[in-house]
Amino acid sequence: MSMEVVPDWMVNLEEEDVSFIKKFILASGSLKEIAGQYGVTYPTVRLRLDKLIQKIQIYEQEADEPYISLIKRLAVNEKLDFDTAKILIHEYRKNKGDQR
Template identity: 30%
Template sequence: MLTLCPVCSHRLTITKLACDHCQTKIEGEFSPCKFCRLPNDQLQFLEAFLKCRGNIKDVEKELGISYPTVRNRLDGLLQALGYQVDKEENRQENLSRQEIVRALEKGEITPEQATQQLRKMKR
């Protein structure tokens, strides 16, 4: 569904609804649901996340992306839906040692973040 004006890029509102069966027409000013306003890439991520029943490991495999990338996209999706996300805290929680090393090698986290995460695991 088109959600942004092609001329000025502001959010569009729905002004008319029609039933193809009985020809009823309803006019007014309606807002699309918050899921309808998501861009295609976030909708595709959401579909993969739901298909995998929220299992981040399965989402990793389904989309061919790393754990931190899945978490970042999930955080972005939550923010787009209007939820507040503490990115720094959520992005690094519950990484295994192997995932921490992989994320560090790929430059997705800093050495300081890797050290901090490894220290948390020892507790």
Template identity: 45%
Template structure:
């Protein structure tokens, strides 16, 4: 499978998060069943799921963000250096990650 067909939000999940998503799907979305599998409480699993949802939403926002699109357009037009564009987008993305609440 080519990485270009995989959404960026999925590629940014770590191994533990991917395993959690897999287990969630195999449990047919049952938080109660997942809590039993992880030997933890329903609220703990709910919090973990909410954090994953936030992470996906932030990554989706990054993909559609007008600031990132503008920087990429300026780089494509040769108005700013590729390294500068990459650095600015990376730093801006880090600031968006602050929106994820623990």
């Protein structure tokens, strides 16, 4: 068994995201300890973890709706504002006949 197998959900993560995950695991999931390591506040680390969770969730949904996943990924990475992302997703679904 090869030790170099990378799970699919990790492939598109940035190097700093992978580093954060490693620190998180080594700190036994203590966000307070991670905040100390990075020299930031607990809420800042919590926000970073929440964005990382969103990135992973978006990857999990990508197979179903690649366009929507792209829009969500752009919003999570702050390349597109949240309100614009919502409008784009709504219009895409409306054009497909999906009224969610």
